[in-house]
Amino acid sequence: IGEGVYAANCAGCHGASGEGVAGAFPPLADGHAAALAAADRNYLPNVLLYGLAGPITVRGTVYNGQMPAWSALSDEEIAETINYLLASWGNAEAQPGDPYTADEIAAARATPRSPQEVHAERHALALE
Numbered sequence: 001i002g003e004g005v006y007a008a009n010c011a012g013c014h015g016a017s018g019e020g021v022a023g024a025f026p027p028l029a030d031g032h033a034a035a036l037a038a039a040d041r042n043y044l045p046n047v048l049l050y051g052l053a054g055p056i057t058v059r060g061t062v063y064n065g066q067m068p069a070w071s072a073l074s075d076e077e078i079a080e081t082i083n084y085l086l087a088s089w090g091n092a093e094a095q096p097g098d099p100y101t102a103d104e105i106a107a108a109r110a111t112p113r114s115p116q117e118v119h120a121e122r123h124a125l126a127l128e
């Protein structure tokens with residue numbers, strides 16, 4: 001189900017293959033989603049549940065947009081969408097860790113955050 005959720009809700013901005021649009025929508029491919037999962041396992045659930053607002057740098061390119069929240073998706077849909085990212089486009093090779101479960105998404109849902117708070121968590125990650 002993750003592939004279908006991604007195609008319907010994510011691909012329009014992040015690209016059909018997670019390639020992104022430089023300077024507008026960050027890539028999720030080539031190990032980037034796996035790097036985010038490895039840096040903090042809770043980060044990807046929080047981005048999908050609560051969105052993201054504030055400047056980020058991905059591989060030397062700055063993005064300063066608004067990632068919408070996807071809290072209307074079910075816990076299973078969010079888990080499977082993340083698992084789809086982590087199984088695709090060079091992420092599986094980059095040690096993304098164990099697949100996410102719906103229970104993990106439910107746990108993240110129990111602690112609401114603002115998109116700005118998710119940004120602060122992103123900023124604290126040790127990336128590259």
Ligand code: HEM
Pocket residue numbers: 005006009010011012013014024025026028036044047048052053054055056058063064065066067068070081119122
């Ligand atoms: C950021 C995934 C839908 C626009 C991100 C990040 C992830 C992600 C993991 C964080 C990247 C990082 O921290 O390096 C997804 C998934 C989606 C989705 C799985 C579908 C459920 C969308 C859509 C849009 C969008 C539809 C456009 C309307 C953005 C933007 C950022 C971002 C602009 C960067 C925000 C900032 O600069 O702070 N997305 N996304 N995303 N996403 Fe999405």
